[in-house]
Amino acid sequence: MHVDHYASTAEKTAQNSLRAGRRRAVSRTVKSAREQLGNSSGMRADFDYELALIFAKTRISATFAVPAFALIITTICHFWLGGFMIIGWFGAVMLAHMLQLSMARRFEKAPIAGIDLKRWRRHFIMGDFLQGLAWASLMMLQIGGVPEHFEVFQFATVLVIVAMMTMLSSNIPGALYAATVPVTAAMTFVFLQPSAPIFFAMGGMGIGAQIFFAILGHRLFSSNVMMLEFRAQKDELIIELEQAKAVSDDSRRRAEEANLAKSRFLATMSHELRTPLNAILGFSEVLKNEVLGPLENKTYREYAGDIHTSGQHLLNLINEILDLSRIEAGRYDLHEEAIQLPYLVEDCIHLIKLRAKNKGLTITDQFQEGLPKLWADERAIRQVVLNLLSNAVKFTPSGGEVSVKAGWTAGGGQYVMVRDNGPGIPADEIPVVLEAFGQGSLAIKSAEQGTGLGLPIVQALMNMHGGKLELKSKLREGTEAIITFPRSRVLEEMPAMEPTYRPTAGPNSGPNTGSGMKKAS
Incomplete structure (x- = not known):
């Protein structure tokens, strides 16, 4: 309103x-x-x-x-x-x-x-x-x-x-x-x-x-x-021009206020939306699993399962909308720490492998050795990688292949690339899929429909880390999504310091050779 x-x-x-x-x-x-x-x-x-x-x-x-x-x-x-x-x-x-x-x-x-x-x-x-x-x-x-x-x-x-x-x-x-x-x-x-x-x-x-x-x-x-x-x-x-600039500034200010009001409204609705959904999920799961006793009517059990599945889908949608709204409203705080990018990507692959196996997909990975740690928010990067992997699995037909790579960029940063051999995205639709609720036409026809918020969330989280998301695609050849982290987020490993000791004076100490010596290895 x-x-x-x-x-x-x-x-x-x-x-x-x-x-x-x-x-x-x-x-x-x-x-x-x-x-x-x-x-x-x-x-x-x-x-x-x-x-x-x-x-x-x-x-x-x-x-x-x-x-x-x-x-x-x-x-x-x-x-x-x-x-x-x-x-x-x-x-x-x-x-x-x-x-x-x-x-x-x-x-x-x-x-x-x-x-x-x-x-x-x-x-x-x-x-x-x-x-x-x-x-x-x-x-x-x-x-x-x-x-x-x-x-x-x-x-x-x-x-x-x-x-x-x-x-x-x-x-x-x-x-x-x-x-x-x-x-x-x-x-x-x-x-x-x-x-x-x-x-x-x-x-x-x-x-x-x-x-x-x-x-x-x-x-x-x-x-x-x-x-x-x-x-x-x-x-x-x-x-x-001055009058047009004043009108433009006023219109932009009003648009920003409207967008901020929308983001604040959605961000503050987290508790109000999730509380009834959690109740729906909980009670429908109790009915589906017949925790309090058997249901004589089989149709009731199917209805309970449908309610539970729909509630989970709605909860995932609300979570994505609220995440994007918090980012736009500036309420998404990064809890940064040192993370090992290959280990995090490998963990995400394990989480998505069951879905890939059910569709008959093959996931291959290739990581460069010796990658130092990154200074980033582990939860946010995990969400980014999972969104990219979920999109690749979702839009790749049965029998396809998803490849994942991680390594160095030319500028000294690090990257993660997720490539699939799905239907691909037309070049003129790439800006559309990067917008909120945007979806490619061929992808919608050839796979299950989504909310269209995965890639915008990935792009927003990468921007908060100073990185970027790059999307490359060709029709009927597949899609390649690359996230890159700047060099400033790569933690340089300090060389190990050799221990030193100071000889103590004593009757058998011999001549004084200095204030300290390197310990022999």
């Missing part, structure tokens, strides 16, 4: 979590669509903020780079232009740069809640426009009487300025045009004034450069938007 309750609760939890996940996905989709429809840029509102923030951080990162570039231009132009004129241009550039830098710092520190992105974008566009005018004023300086080829320096400088402003302003397309178009327009206007073809060519190249950098700026903007989308998807995926 408790198990069903936990199972139904876990199923309801999983269904509710699935529905909640679907509702969250629909809610996110609707919210995103509403934000895009209500936003003039056609993007999510958080993307607009992130792009503006990246714009501000980019401007802050160029705090010293822009003045350094302007100072280099001022120093070079000083050779052609007057000092007052170029210093005035440098001051205008610095003033526009500091104004934009101040707005970027204030935006970075402004709280997200209640921020007006449209107003901030307008401020950034206006600041870039002023900065573009300041850079463009380089083309408007009076350069009468300067040497030739100064226009080439202006052309190269303007291209670098346009490229620099494209990199700084690409996250706000409006600011990109506000910062670069005035510079390109001023250069084109100045170069179109003379009637020389070289100036026409440079003006045309300036317009082409403006188009190229505009396309490049849009590509950078698209890349940043894509990056933000990927990051948002990653964050949503992380949240969903």
